[in-house]
Structure formats: structure tokens, C-alpha cells
Amino acid sequence: MASTVHCLFCFEALAAHLEKRKSMTLAEVHKSWAEYSRSVEDDSTGDVPADSSKLSKRLPALRRVTEDSSSSGTSSASNSTLSLGADTPATSTSSIPATGEEEEEEENDGPTPPTESPLFVTWNTVSERGGEHALRGCIGTFEAQELDSGLSSYAVISATQDTRFHAVRAAELPSLAVAVTLLTDFEPAADPADWELGTHGLRISFHHHGRRYGATYLPDVAVEQGWTKEETLVSLMRKAGWVGRKDRWAEIKLDVVRYQGKKVSLEYAEFKRWRDWVDGVEE
Structure with a gap:
């Protein structure tokens, strides 16, 4: 830490x-x-x-x-x-x-x-x-x-x-x-919603129209912005450069890695x- x-x-x-x-x-x-x-x-x-x-x-x-x-x-x-x-x-x-x-x-009983x-x-x-x-x-x-x-x-x-x-x-x-x-603690998410606000950062990647996209948010970003999970994912896709319709974001297959x-x-x-x-x- x-x-x-x-x-x-x-x-x-x-x-x-x-x-x-x-x-x-x-x-x-x-x-x-x-x-x-x-x-x-x-x-x-x-x-x-x-x-x-x-x-x-x-x-x-x-x-x-x-x-x-x-x-x-x-x-x-x-x-x-x-x-x-x-x-x-x-x-x-x-x-x-x-x-x-x-x-x-120094006495330190915590993690090294x-x-x-x-x-x-x-x-x-x-x-x-x-x-x-x-x-x-x-x-x-x-x-x-x-x-x-x-x-x-x-x-x-x-x-x-x-x-x-x-x-x-x-x-x-x-x-x-x-x-x-x-x-720390990198692990694949089972689906785009398989993470906790305030606990996990996200690293996403996806392909759209033959182009690869990727972006990340640290664990504190979504909470500081007051976003829901869906708002966080859409914002992250926008950050990656995706310009599709907001209401169709779920149609895109996202690879999501969560971390802490x-x-x-x-x-x-x-x-x-x-x-x-x-x-x-x-x-």
C-alpha cells in the first residue's frame, strides 16, 4: 500500500x-x-x-x-x-x-x-x-x-x-x-458489473469497427464523481475514444479487469x- x-x-x-x-x-x-x-x-x-x-x-x-x-x-x-x-x-x-x-x-505488525x-x-x-x-x-x-x-x-x-x-x-x-x-489484486471481472464502487479500479478493452480501444480509472474516480456503475463504464468507454450511442454501450463486448x-x-x-x-x- x-x-x-x-x-x-x-x-x-x-x-x-x-x-x-x-x-x-x-x-x-x-x-x-x-x-x-x-x-x-x-x-x-x-x-x-x-x-x-x-x-x-x-x-x-x-x-x-x-x-x-x-x-x-x-x-x-x-x-x-x-x-x-x-x-x-x-x-x-x-x-x-x-x-x-x-x-x-520499529515495531510493525502490518503487511510488509x-x-x-x-x-x-x-x-x-x-x-x-x-x-x-x-x-x-x-x-x-x-x-x-x-x-x-x-x-x-x-x-x-x-x-x-x-x-x-x-x-x-x-x-x-x-x-x-x-x-x-x-x-494490487488484478483479476478478470466475470462481467462488466462484476466490481464494487470505491473498491475496484477498472481496466477495459474492446474492439469496435476493427479498432481496439482501452482505458482505465483508478478506484477512487467513480466515487469522487458520484457515478453509478453504468455511468462509470460509459465514461471509461468515452475516455478510450468510443463515440457510439450512449444507450447502446451494452451491445459492445467489454473485457474488464478489476484491481485495487x-x-x-x-x-x-x-x-x-x-x-x-x-x-x-x-x-
């Missing part, structure tokens, strides 16, 4: 790309986040290490992220785009090796995080008034990726190569939020607080 660390890493990868600097690795972000989380907790209990005292009053807003690293921020409606050449659904049950003593000391997975990275702009999210770019792949290289690559690709939008510029970073979805994946989100302000802490430690 995606985590806050994955979101931080995507922001770090995009920021480094736009600022023309070297990005931290996923393992480095993971270790740094663990250290940062402890420093925030120490600050909240009054037990502040001497070397972090100068930072102690800059970070309280991130406690809510620290307390539940799996929770997502405000969700966004994202018409997710398939990556080219990613035609085979895949999952992995590999585990992440410990990157340091700090990780070995994957080291590779199919994934999507979604960028949204956050309005200054009301905090509404608007899609800014979303690209992913159904082919399993090593998370270090996959997340860093798709963080940049989805921000700069989504043809629906112009490329994200460095000046836009403060207005962005990122969402990461790691995809919980989206986790993070806004730039939260990334910036962590990144300022990293820069302060390195000084």
Missing part, C-alpha cells in the same frame, strides 16, 4: 528535477522521515535533542501526518492515463529490506511494504481559497516497477508529459499536491516542512 514516504519521495524527485539537483533515494527519504517523525514527537513531549532545538518550533503541523502515515489528504478526481507499453498487470509481494538500525527498531508494484502518480493543483483540488497530471503503468526508480520516473513523467496539460514549472510546486496509488489500490495524498506545505528539516540537519 502507498504511504506518506512515497508521496514525499515523489515531491523530492520532481523538485530535484526542476531545481536541477540530485534527488534523495527512496531509502534515504524513508530513513529521514523516521528520524524526522521522532524529532517532531520529541518536540511535542518536550524532550528535544540539542542538535534539533533550532527546528523545534517549525514543525508541529506535521504531527497529524506522522500519526497516520497511511491516511490521504483531500481526494481529487483524476482521469488516470495508461502509460505506453504497459500491457501486463503485475503485482509483487517482495519486502523492503531495512535501511538502518532505526527501521529495525512492497519493493515493486504497478503504480500511478497524480498531481493536483490546490486552490488558495477553499483548498479544492484540480487535476494537473496523472500517468502510471500496469507493469511492476521498482519503487525507487518507478516512483521517481513517474513523478516527473506525470508532471511534465501528460499531454492534457503543459509541463509543471518550478514556480508551481507550492500549489501542488501529489497522490500515489500502488495497484488505496490512494495516499500529500500537499506541498507538508513536503516543505520535512525538506526544511532535512536541509537544517545537513547544515
